[in-house]
Amino acid sequence: MSWFSKKPRISTAEPDGRVRKTSRMQGLWVKCEDCNEIIYRQEVEKNLHVCTNCGYHLPWPARERLKAVLDPQSFRELDADLEPEDPLAFADSKKYRERLRAARKALQSPDAFVSGIGEIGGHLVSVGCFLFEFMGGSMGSVVGEKVARVFERGYDKDCPALIFSASGGARMQEGILSLMQMAKTSAALVRFHRRSRPYISVMLHPTTGGVAASFAWQGDVILAEPKALIGFAGPRVIEQTIRQKLPEGFQTAEFLLEHGMIDAIVARKELRPKLEQLLGLMG
Numbered sequence: 001m002s003w004f005s006k007k008p009r010i011s012t013a014e015p016d017g018r019v020r021k022t023s024r025m026q027g028l029w030v031k032c033e034d035c036n037e038i039i040y041r042q043e044v045e046k047n048l049h050v051c052t053n054c055g056y057h058l059p060w061p062a063r064e065r066l067k068a069v070l071d072p073q074s075f076r077e078l079d080a081d082l083e084p085e086d087p088l089a090f091a092d093s094k095k096y097r098e099r100l101r102a103a104r105k106a107l108q109s110p111d112a113f114v115s116g117i118g119e120i121g122g123h124l125v126s127v128g129c130f131l132f133e134f135m136g137g138s139m140g141s142v143v144g145e146k147v148a149r150v151f152e153r154g155y156d157k158d159c160p161a162l163i164f165s166a167s168g169g170a171r172m173q174e175g176i177l178s179l180m181q182m183a184k185t186s187a188a189l190v191r192f193h194r195r196s197r198p199y200i201s202v203m204l205h206p207t208t209g210g211v212a213a214s215f216a217w218q219g220d221v222i223l224a225e226p227k228a229l230i231g232f233a234g235p236r237v238i239e240q241t242i243r244q245k246l247p248e249g250f251q252t253a254e255f256l257l258e259h260g261m262i263d264a265i266v267a268r269k270e271l272r273p274k275l276e277q278l279l280g281l282m283g
């Protein structure tokens, strides 16, 4: 691309032309990932982090999501003390321990999953939600344990289970221990099914790798947010493997719904009433 076709950069220059290094305006605006519109942050937050211009579903912090979807003051977080270890003493460009420390500090959360017990429309649910911002929502041994406990709690309390997934897959820094979480969570789910209670899986953008290939796709009801990327491997890897061009929109929630891989696409505003309805019918 030649230099003159570049879009002008938006600067927060002072009237005298000086550009402040740390602007007071920083963080007040959000750029939509889909339509590139710059929107006032408060407006987006009020709109459940959905673009007010095009309706694109921007990332919604896990705790805010749980607060909005569950009945007021009904959520009780559990297993918040579980913290990952570094069993392989893994280091790539950075030590795993350092990555964990930085993510914990930035997000005030011990790992990429928050879980507990809550109510939706008065129905008790064992619930969990991924924090994609925490190392790409990757599933290591602690995330796997917490997911398994969502099903175990559902079994013990004889109530439905609900998981919101957003993940890049297994946490490579924990090697084989991460991959084992796929079997572990699936086994916990099989045991939970003996209760004949529903497990509702909500796939957010993006749900991929070992999470999509285990419990996220094993829901009795599988919901997804609009335009969410859902799949196992990324499209480039698949194209290289099968040496074919993939169809338009492949791995989007809309494509998967059309091909019978998920049950429904639910817009964020409709999420709580939809879950309440499902729990009323099946719970």
Ligand SMILES: [Zn+2]
Pocket (backbone or CB within 6 Å): 032, 033, 034, 035, 036, 037, 051, 052, 053, 054, 055, 056
């Ligand atoms: Zn937009």
